[in-house]
Amino acid sequence: MDKLIISVLGKDRPGIIAAISKSLYTLGCNLENVNQVTLQNQFAGIFIVLPPKDLSVEAIKQTLVTDSAGTGLHIHVDLADTDPNGDQAVDGEDFVITTIGPDQKGLVARFTKLIADAKVNVTNLRAVFEGGDTPEANVMVYEVYITPDTDQKGLFAGLRDKASELGLDISIQHKNIFQAINKI
Amino acid sequence: MFNEQEILSTIQMVKSEHLDVRAVTLGVNLFDCVSHDLKVFKQKIREKIITKAADLVSVCDTVGEKYGIEVVNKRISTSPIALVGAPFNADQMVEIAHCLNDIAKEVNIDFMGGFSALVEKGIANGDRALIEALPRALAETQRICASVNVATTRSGINMDAVLDMSKAIKQAAALTADDDGLACAKLCVFANIPQDMPFMAGAYLGVGVADSVINVGVSGPGVVKSAIERAIEASPDLSLGKIAEVIKNTACKVTRVGELIGREVADNLNTRFGVVDLSLAPTPTVGDSIGEIFQALGLTSIGVPGSTAALAMLNDAVKKGGAFASSHVGGLSGAFIPVSEDLNIAEAAEKGYLTIEKLEAMTCVCSVGLDMVPIPGDISEETLAGIIADEMAIGMINNKTTATRLIPVPGKKAGDSVYFGGLLGEAKIMHVAHATNKDSFVRHGGRIPAPIHSMKN
Numbered sequence: 001m002d003k004l005i006i007s008v009l010g011k012d013r014p015g016i017i018a019a020i021s022k023s024l025y026t027l028g029c030n031l032e033n034v035n036q037v038t039l040q041n042q043f044a045g046i047f048i049v050l051p052p053k054d055l056s057v058e059a060i061k062q063t064l065v066t067d068s069a070g071t072g073l074h075i076h077v078d079l080a081d082t083d084p085n086g087d088q089a090v091d092g093e094d095f096v097i098t099t100i101g102p103d104q105k106g107l108v109a110r111f112t113k114l115i116a117d118a119k120v121n122v123t124n125l126r127a128v129f130e131g132g133d134t135p136e137a138n139v140m141v142y143e144v145y146i147t148p149d150t151d152q153k154g155l156f157a158g159l160r161d162k163a164s165e166l167g168l169d170i171s172i173q174h175k176n177i178f179q180a181i182n183k184i
Numbered sequence: 185m186f187n188e189q190e191i192l193s194t195i196q197m198v199k200s201e202h203l204d205v206r207a208v209t210l211g212v213n214l215f216d217c218v219s220h221d222l223k224v225f226k227q228k229i230r231e232k233i234i235t236k237a238a239d240l241v242s243v244c245d246t247v248g249e250k251y252g253i254e255v256v257n258k259r260i261s262t263s264p265i266a267l268v269g270a271p272f273n274a275d276q277m278v279e280i281a282h283c284l285n286d287i288a289k290e291v292n293i294d295f296m297g298g299f300s301a302l303v304e305k306g307i308a309n310g311d312r313a314l315i316e317a318l319p320r321a322l323a324e325t326q327r328i329c330a331s332v333n334v335a336t337t338r339s340g341i342n343m344d345a346v347l348d349m350s351k352a353i354k355q356a357a358a359l360t361a362d363d364d365g366l367a368c369a370k371l372c373v374f375a376n377i378p379q380d381m382p383f384m385a386g387a388y389l390g391v392g393v394a395d396s397v398i399n400v401g402v403s404g405p406g407v408v409k410s411a412i413e414r415a416i417e418a419s420p421d422l423s424l425g426k427i428a429e430v431i432k433n434t435a436c437k438v439t440r441v442g443e444l445i446g447r448e449v450a451d452n453l454n455t456r457f458g459v460v461d462l463s464l465a466p467t468p469t470v471g472d473s474i475g476e477i478f479q480a481l482g483l484t485s486i487g488v489p490g491s492t493a494a495l496a497m498l499n500d501a502v503k504k505g506g507a508f509a510s511s512h513v514g515g516l517s518g519a520f521i522p523v524s525e526d527l528n529i530a531e532a533a534e535k536g537y538l539t540i541e542k543l544e545a546m547t548c549v550c551s552v553g554l555d556m557v558p559i560p561g562d563i564s565e566e567t568l569a570g571i572i573a574d575e576m577a578i579g580m581i582n583n584k585t586t587a588t589r590l591i592p593v594p595g596k597k598a599g600d601s602v603y604f605g606g607l608l609g610e611a612k613i614m615h616v617a618h619a620t621n622k623d624s625f626v627r628h629g630g631r632i633p634a635p636i637h638s639m640k641n
Contacts (some may be wrong), residue, residue, distance in 0.1 A: 098191055128188060141191055171195050173252035175186075180440040181197070182190040184509075 003032065004049050004057060005080040006064070010073035012043035020047065020075075023067040027060055028052040048080055092147040094123065094175035097159060101168035103129045103138045110162060111142065118155040121145045143175070198252060201410045202472040203438065205445050206465050207257040207401035208244050209297075209382035211389035211458065212236050214263040220271045226283045229268075233260060233284075236396050236455070237291045243452045247445055255445065260288065261387040261399075262298030270310030277317030278324065285325035295370075297387035299330040302377070305339040305631070307348070315345075318352045322367035323359035329385035335375035335576040337583045340634040343573065347626050349373045350569035354592055357561065361594035364602040368591040369556065373572050375579030375586045380459045381515035386587060397458040398450040399515065402442030403465040406472045408434050408498075412480040427481070428501045435462055435505025443510045461515025462506035463551055464498070466526035468609035474519055475528025486521070486529055487538030495519060496549035516585055518551030524604060524611035525556050534612045540571075541617075548578050553586040558602045558611055561594040563619040568592060569626040571616070581635055 008020055021031060029049040036045040051060060061077040068075060099111070108127055115122055124143035146152055156172050163170035197203040217228035237260055244255040262268075262284070269280055281299055288296040299321060301311040318330055332349055335341040353373075357365030372386040379390020382401035389397070411434040416422055442460040450457035466474045478486040481494050499518040506513045521543065523529050532538040540557065547553040553575045559568075572588050579586030593602050598615035 096186070096191060098195060100192075100195075126188065139188060139192065141186075141188060169199075171199075171252050173194075174250045176444060177251040177253065177441065178186045178190060178194055180444045181194050181437045182186060184436065184440070 003080040003082055004029075004051055004060065005078055006047040006049060007076045008043070008045040008047070008073055010043055010071065012038050012041050016043055016071075016073065017045060019068060019071070020045065020064065023064050024049055027055060027063055029055075029060070048082075092145045095144050095146055096171075096173055096175055096178060097142040097144060098171045098173075099140045099163055099168040100136050101138060101163075101166070104166065107140060107166070107168075110166070111140070111159065114155065114158050114162060115142065115144055118150055118158075120147075120150055120155060195252075196410075197404075197407050197437075200406075200471075201404070202406035202467075202469065203253065203404050203441065205248065205253055205255045205400060205442055206403035207259055207382045207384070208240075208255050208446065208449055209259045209261050209387050209399050209401065210237055210240050210453070210455070211261045211380070211393065211397040211399060212263075213389055213393070213395045214265075214268045214298075215391075218268055222272060222276050222279065225269065225272075226280065229262075229280075230283065230287055233262070233287050234291060236453075237293070239453060241292045243449055247448045247452065250448075251441075251445060253441060253445060255449075257295070258293050259382070259384060259387065260291070260293055260296045260298075261382070261389045262296065263389050263391065264300040264302060265298060266301035266308075266310040266314040267391065269314070270308065272310070272313055274313045274316035277313050278320045281317065281321035281325050281328050285327050288327040293327070295327050295329050295384045297329040297331065297384050298389060299328050300332065300388040302333045303345045304333055304336045304342050304375075306342065307345060315348050315352055318371065319355035319359050319367065322356050322370050329370045329372075329387065331372040331374055331377060331386040331388060331587075333374040333377040334572075335580050336634075337376060337580050338634055338638045339631075341375070341573060341576045341580055341632040343626060343632060344629045346373075346573050346576065347565065347569045347629065350565045350572060350626075353568060353590060354565060357592045357594050364558070364596070364604065365561070365591045365593045366604055366608075369589065369604055369608050372587045372589050373576075375576040376584060377587075378515050378585055380461075382459075382461050383463060383465060383516065383520075385589060393458070394456045396455045398446055398453065398455055399458040399461065400442045400446035400449075401461045401463060401465065401515065402438050403463065403472075404434070404438040405464045405466050405474050405477060405519075407438060408464060408502075409471075409473070409477045409480045412477065416480070424497060428497050431498060431501035432505040432508075435502045436509040438462060439506040439509035439513065443512070457512070459512045459514030460506065460510050462502060462513060462517050463515065464502060464519040466520065466522065466529070467607055468525060468527045468530075470527060473526050473528040474521055475526050475532055479528075485532040485535065485537040487532045487542050491542065492546050492549055495521070495546050499550045516551040520552050520555060521546060521550060522552070522556035522589070522609075523614070524558060524602070524609040525607060527609070530609065530611040533614055540614050544574060544578070547575060547586055548582060551585065553578070554588045554590060556589050556591070556608065556611075558591045558593050558596075558613045559616050560597045560613055560619050561592050562597070563592050563616055564622050566622045566624070566626050567616065567619050570623065573626060573632075577632070580632075583637070
């Protein structure tokens with residue numbers, strides 16, 4: 001059987017990973033990758049697992065839902081398409097785009113549209129909006145993968161224009177500068 | 185993957201704390217341009233430098249933009265002109281200076297170093313011609329920087345050269361009297377000059393290095409000051425050992441930025457990467473000052489008692505951080521204390537906290553020496569030579585680099601204002617005791633022998 005991708009969403013509390021991984025272990029599934037993130041008090045976990053050949057997706061999902069009944073967790077199970085993306089060039093470069101400034105609706109939508117229009121993939125995104133009287137507390141960090149066929153100058157100029165229009169301070173820097181300064 | 189704190193602290197270093205690459209200096213070896221024919225020599229050095237440096241500025245700008253770190257100054261250093269131009273006389277040396285100045289304009293760099301001579305053990309014909317040419321060469325050009333090494337730990341101090349340099353400095357000042365002796369701001373006298381230094385005015389390309397090389401000077405006094413302030417704010421009773429650790433960690437980060445940029449510039453120019461020179465070099469901008477670091481450490485001002493100890497700790501921590509960050513650290517790598525180039529240091533001198541004697545004491549424990557110090561224009565050749573000799577002695581005995589960049593400002597006296605502009609800054613003229621004395625000591629000439637610890641073999 002192919003690999004499965006399992007997502008778990010719900011209010012964060014101790015023991016979520018332990019409960020899900022215990023169920024998977026009991027079913028005979030092998031955990032290949034796990035990642036979790038907590039936004040405010042909401043938990044999201046993603047598991048990629050290799051299940052036993054004789055188990056169906058539906059049976060696994062049913063077991064997980066039954067095991068977590070009453071916890072308020074939402075569980076989704078599906079076949080994972082783990083084939084590499086055909087259009088992912090191997091010789092691209094990672095850039096980090098950071099914007100700092102006043103919170104307003106549609107910030108992420110406007111910036112990601114520009115990035116998507118340039119056919120650039122966002123590999124990581126974090127946005128922290130604390131609002132209030134400190135605009136510098138509102139930070140968005142996009143990590144993007146720029147391939148050789150990207151119109152880099154055009155994209156960066158567009159992002160800078162958009163930031164200027166929205167009153168945001170923007171920095172666009174190759175990932176290696178953060179690597180050099182922070183990872184020794 | 186980086187967390188927000190790592191990303192934001194990096195952005196803060198660049199945007200608020202003036203972290204930049206202060207100088208990317210392309211060293212160009214000119215020994216293959218040697219000719220007894222001045223016309224041929226000038227043509228060859230022109231071809232060679234322009235071929236090597238045609239893309240220097242554009243590559244530095246592109247790499248700087250890629251990483252979001254500005255490369256502030258793009259510069260060139262050459263083989264010592266006194267060596268590669270040894271057949272020529274003083275007038276011809278001045279012509280060479282003009283030629284180099286034109287090349288500097290053509291490749292769009294602000295300074296070119298290497299109008300230099302190495303005379304610690306004696307003055308050869310080319311050295312003599314270059315030293316005689318210095319006043320005119322510096323007064324008639326804008327972008328040429330000169331340096332003369334008059335002492336080493338292994339050879340002692342060439343006191344004839346010290347006196348010659350005193351005369352050359354006075355003449356250079358006189359020729360640029362309308363600009364407060366500006367020519368002297370482009371002239372350094374050295375003991376133990378490093379052959380891979382990227383910073384002006386002393387940069388030249390040594391004789392034992394490659395055909396071309398990229399050396400990088402990284403600065404960052406604002407970053408160090410902010411790191412100290414943050415650490416003390418978080419823990420007011422922090423011990424000096426812990427503060428030294430903070431400086432060391434910060435210097436390490438700054439050095440890694442320099443090496444990253446330097447290597448990429450070198451790759452793009454198809455040349456060799458040389459060294460990172462991590463020197464805390466100030467500019468006349470608030471927040472980009474060495475003097476402010478002393479205040480962050482709890483001293484009223486640079487120059488008060490405790491300053492030499494603070495500078496010793498700062499300089500050592502910077503070196504340790506740099507050495508951990510890169511295997512190719514060179515040049516001076518320490519802290520500069522140029523008076524007119526640092527607003528805070530210039531103010532300390534004006535208010536009387538910092539005297540020339542205290543500056544000299546501080547040069548025992550830091551890079552460079554009496555740097556960008558305006559002094560009264562009526563100082564005698566003997567006293568000026570005496571100041572230079574004292575500074576050279578500190579370098580010779582302590583096996584370290586020391587230098588002087590003194591500006592005897594024509595027609596002005598202690599307390600008067602001088603203005604050099606740009607990165608060279610402004611300051612009040614420092615008082616020099618016994619400035620007009622004509623003591624005979626320096627006129628004995630000859631060479632002060634090398635110290636006993638020079639005999640290491």
